C-alpha cells in the first residue's frame with residue numbers, strides 16, 4: 001500500500017532528476033569504457049576531499065529534522081529519523097582517510113603532485129553550499145519530514161551509482177584502489193538497507209500527509225539535482241587537474 005503511494009505520489013517528482021544520473025555528460029565521461037584512468041582517479045580524490053563538507057553534518061541534519069517532525073505530530077516518522085541519524089555519524093572520517101590514501105597513491109605515480117590538506121580545505125563550491133542549505137531550509141521549513149526524501153534520493157545513489165563507479169575504478173586502476181575506497185565500499189553495502197528503510201518511512205509519511213507529496217517530492221528532486229551538479233563539478237575539476245599536468 002505505502003510502496004504504491006511512493007510510486008504514485010512521489011516518484012513522478014523525482015523522475016527527471018533520476019534520469020539525469022544516466023544522461024549527464026559528466027557521469028558518462030566518468031564511466032566511459034575508454035575513460036583515462038587518471039580522470040577516474042582524480043574524480044575519486046575530488047569526490048572524497050570535497051565530500052567531507054557535505055557528509056560531516058549528516059547525522060545532525062537527520063536528528064534535527066526528526067525532532068522537528070515529531071514536534072509537528074508525525075511521531076512515527078520523526079522517531080525513525082532520529083534513530084537512523086546515529087547510523088550516519090562520523091562517515092566523513094572515512095572520506096578523510098580515503099582522501100589521504102588516494103592522494104598518497106596518486107603522488108607515487110602521477111603529477112601534478114597533490115597536497116591532501118589543501119584539497120580538504122578547498123573553498124566550498126556552489127552545489128556544496130546549496131546542499132547544506134537545502135537541509136537547513138528543510139529542517140526549519142513547513143515540512144521537515146521531507147528530510148526522508150533527501151535521504152531516499154542520496155542514499156539510493158549508493159545503490160544505483162556507486163557499484164558502477166567502483167567497477168570502473170577497479171577496471172581502470174586495478175584491485176588495489178579498493179583499499180582507498182572505504183566510504184564508497186561501505187555505503188554500497190549499508191545503503192541498500194538504509195534505502196529500504198527510507199522507502200518505508202516515505203510510504204508511511206505519504207499515508208499520513210498525502211497532500212504534501214509535492215513538497216516532499218520536490219525536496220528529494222532538488223537534493224538529487226544538487227548532488228548531481230556536485231559530482232559534475234568533481235569531474236570538471238578532475239579534467240582541469242589532468243590539463244594542468246599535461247601543460
Ligand SMILES: [Fe+2]
Nearest residue numbers: 087088091187
Ligand atoms: Fe553514510
Ligand SMILES: [Fe+2]
Nearest residue numbers: 155190191194
Ligand atoms: Fe546511509
